[in-house]
Amino acid sequence: MNRLVSPLVRGLIRQRNRWFDRRLGLPRPEGVARAHAPGVGPDRVLLFGSGPAVGWGVRSHDLGLAGHLARAVSQATGRGVDVDVVADPAMRTADARRVLGDRDLTRYDAVVVVTGINDALEMTDLTKWRRAFVDLLVHIETETGGASSPVLVTGVQAPSEVTVFHIAGGGLVDRHAAEVNAIIHDVCSTHPRVHVLMPPSPLSGHDDRDQLIAKYARWGEAQAEMLAPMLDAQMSAGGGVARARRHAPQAEVDRVEAIRALGLLDTDPEERFDDIVERARTLLGASGAAFSLVTADRHWNKALAGGGDREMPMALSFCAHTVAGGQPFVVEDAWADERFGVEAPARFYAGYPVESPDGVRIGALCVADPEPRTVESVDLVMLRELALSVQRELAKQAVARA
Numbered sequence: 001m002n003r004l005v006s007p008l009v010r011g012l013i014r015q016r017n018r019w020f021d022r023r024l025g026l027p028r029p030e031g032v033a034r035a036h037a038p039g040v041g042p043d044r045v046l047l048f049g050s051g052p053a054v055g056w057g058v059r060s061h062d063l064g065l066a067g068h069l070a071r072a073v074s075q076a077t078g079r080g081v082d083v084d085v086v087a088d089p090a091m092r093t094a095d096a097r098r099v100l101g102d103r104d105l106t107r108y109d110a111v112v113v114v115t116g117i118n119d120a121l122e123m124t125d126l127t128k129w130r131r132a133f134v135d136l137l138v139h140i141e142t143e144t145g146g147a148s149s150p151v152l153v154t155g156v157q158a159p160s161e162v163t164v165f166h167i168a169g170g171g172l173v174d175r176h177a178a179e180v181n182a183i184i185h186d187v188c189s190t191h192p193r194v195h196v197l198m199p200p201s202p203l204s205g206h207d208d209r210d211q212l213i214a215k216y217a218r219w220g221e222a223q224a225e226m227l228a229p230m231l232d233a234q235m236s237a238g239g240g241v242a243r244a245r246r247h248a249p250q251a252e253v254d255r256v257e258a259i260r261a262l263g264l265l266d267t268d269p270e271e272r273f274d275d276i277v278e279r280a281r282t283l284l285g286a287s288g289a290a291f292s293l294v295t296a297d298r299h300w301n302k303a304l305a306g307g308g309d310r311e312m313p314m315a316l317s318f319c320a321h322t323v324a325g326g327q328p329f330v331v332e333d334a335w336a337d338e339r340f341g342v343e344a345p346a347r348f349y350a351g352y353p354v355e356s357p358d359g360v361r362i363g364a365l366c367v368a369d370p371e372p373r374t375v376e377s378v379d380l381v382m383l384r385e386l387a388l389s390v391q392r393e394l395a396k397q398a399v400a401r402a
Helices: 002-022 065-077 093-100 117-121 126-144 172-188 209-236 240-247 252-262 271-283 318-325 380-401
Strands: 034-037 043-049 081-087 110-114 151-154 194-197 288-294 299-305 329-331 348-355 361-369
Touching (some): 034 065, 043 093, 065 081, 065 209, 110 126, 110 209, 117 172, 172 194, 252 361, 318 348, 348 380, 361 380
Parallel strands (some): 043 081
Antiparallel strands (some): 288 361
């Protein structure tokens, strides 16, 4: 029966996906596939898959599952959260490795997988589905490269609960989805680092924009309830392998190549960066601020506020230390710091790393003052938000060029 029905259902669902993609009132997020929640010491999570991971019905991932997940985890942990999204509305589990591509999974403190809805709709052969799912899990576990990074698999929602599909409840497709969920439970029980969450109970009513946002909030809260304690346990045990790798020094050749690819070095001032730097100077109460690029042998300021030189010697570069460490870098009094001394261009400095769209640290968003200040005098959460504003501009530029 499965072999007879599957080709017909497969053709219908592909037509439905194309129609769903075009359907007026159910857009998808555009631009940068990322969401975040404010805070320092951010956890980094990958949201991967199809279905709710896509963000149907909203224009921004901040309103979709990624944004709700980020905010719910942040509320539970008290730390910032960055959620990267890799989603394909037509993805089947057999396609997952291709969709992930060569993404560096070692950067993530956790991976959230949402897959199986298209396989349920297409009535994918269950033996083949199990094989593809095991292959996906082994790949993720291997590529994350650390026993401390949890993987959370969210089960398949009953297709009849997605009102746009117009599928009868309890029918053949729903039963196939239930069998897929049974396989998820069975397979994940043999992978200690993999955890399973069944979809939250559905909301009543039609899937309009407000209903979809409420659904994403419920999914995000349920996922965060499982993820947050595991991320807290990582922090208590020293931060986890992924965090240590993110903060480790990066290859200089990668940084130089990332800066070259962005095409920013030795270019004219741009309003998009100048505005962010001026906001940093004003909001953080500093006399000066900059968005700086750090190459192998140059510290060059792409944007400046409050005066200062466009370029400075590497020996006097605070930002070189920020780039090397991958975390907020604060110098309360450079004259009293043996790394800098009285030749330092400022006495107080606070900087946050700026990453390229590929995750390479290329420079810093920083503020400086001619007089000493304490670390408590600068809002590091705000500094991170402003650095992320620079990163969003870089990401939009990369999307526009693609």
